[in-house]
Amino acid sequence: MPRFSLEVSRLPFDPVCGKKVKKSELKYEYHGRIYYFCSDECLRKFKEKPSRYIMEKWDENSC
16 A cells, blocks of 8 residues: 555544545644644534534444
């Protein structure tokens, strides 16, 4: 596997749109975890309602 592919697979993803993103200034800490975003728009949407974009509790029946 090419080295580049390994590096890309380790990139964080934007929880709003799902794009892989580089760690940048577009970030937000929520419940002790840092989330990164591809745009100001995605960051704004996340801040308005984080629970819409992340799963805080794992439901045993969801898998």
